[in-house]
Amino acid sequence: MQTLKLVAVSAGLSSPSSTRLLTDRLLQAARYRLAEQEYAVDVQVVELRDLAVDIANNFATGFPSGRLQDAIDTVTGADGVIAVTPVFTASYSGLFKSFFDLIDPAALTGTPVLIGATGGTARHSLVLDHALRPLFAYLRALVVPTAVYAASEDWGSGGDAYTEGLPSRITRAGNEFADTVAARPAGRVEDDEVVPFERQLADLRLD
């Protein structure tokens, strides 16, 4: 049976980090759902903190270091991507944005993406829809409807009459994401062939 590759990108900075914690919970939810459907799943987490200097250097030199290239290849080669950031100054963190700035704009086209964010207060929860969702819309990724925001208080409460608690939101998001990944046709083909010169000339009507 085909193995599905799930890759999570976590932009948390501390250790332990609530961003990493949310990342792991989302991954776990997706895994359970896929395991129920008897898919083999391979999971990798890219911690952006470990790549912070490499990411900055890429902006200075114009090319990624070997290990940053590996991380980029891991993300763009995934069957589904979970992307989680802390909220900094009313948006995703600069490190999170910088990493995705270095990914080819076409490399995530059609890739299922589950977005998540963490913050000290629930007042920032619309960052998911005002910042993260447009970012992945630009990258033409397939963002699943449920996105998960975890405020500090969410880790210790079970929801209320108006909102589900964090665990059930994580499960719903994980299920949507897993189903989208499973439904997606497998194996993008790398198109590395050169356009023959005759055709390049013909396009200019110079033949």
Next chain:
Amino acid sequence: MQFGIFTVGDVTTDPTTGRTPTEHERIKNTVAIALKAEEVGLDVFATGEHHNPPFVPSSPTTLLGHIAARTENLILSTSTTLITTNDPVKIAEDYATLQHLADGRVDLMMGRGNTGPVYPWFGQDIRQGIPLAIEHYALLHKLWREDVVDWEGKFRSALQGFTSTPRPLDDVPPFVWHGSIRSPEIAEQAAYYGDGFFANHIFWPKQHTEKMVHLYRRRYAHYGHGTPEQAIVGLGGQVFMRKNSQDAVREFRPYFDNAPVYGHGPSLEEFSRETPLTVGSPQEVIERTLSFRDYVGDYQRQLFLVDHAGLPLKTVLEQLDILGEEVVPVLRKEFANLRPAGVPDSAPLHPAVLASRTEKES
């Protein structure tokens, strides 16, 4: 095999003294560097072309014409000639004239230029970079090979019954390289015409060079110009040398750390690992340069960048002495020993093309 230097022509503050050369000094220094290249026995001097500060070489054929008059053997080339924003008719005229003045010691390298605002200054659009490079070169190629040209394209006014003068020296068009970092269309273009392909091979990881050169070689054979091994390949390289490796690193580090393009990023050690930059003893430069052959095959031209990032003239001239005395003679011998029979040791340049034609006729 030919060895030489290529310059970007940047006016950069020397970070160790805080002194910035004037444009006049930079232009005169460039001439001094070219003359020194000939004096120490290098084969090629190539100048960049830029139309924005902090660069001075906006008029390459003026510079190269002056150097031609003061040298005997040096091949004058470019790195690169902007095929996108220059009128191909003017390139045809300027470089044919230079070819006559330099008695054939001229070739040139086509490049696109990657600075967005420069394009509209010359009535063009960077988003059309590749189509411009293809159409303009198709016209240039024709202008140097057909006495009377009728032509119509997308980007330039049409020509009816046009003759580009002067005609190339002895009707041998200047040899052309196509330079690119990672655009497969340009490798394909070089292969189609049987022209040379030059990988800039500085500031970038070798993987780009490897991939592009292999593509070019494969397509060169596809278009019937020879075997992949016979394709004409040139490489850049960036070096700084002192007798002792540690002295080279110590002296170059401030220039590295503050350099335009890559400064204020990774350390010199990281950048040396990730790109072909070699800072060390002449022996280290020899070994690193020979290793280029492992991933591009036997090639025909090696150009070094030695004069950027604010290095003072005196230092650059010392670098040329080391290249000429200790590095290039060894490289010539080693590369020649490794080169299999049937793989050319040079691009087909003017004297060789003329000689082979005379031989056929007699």
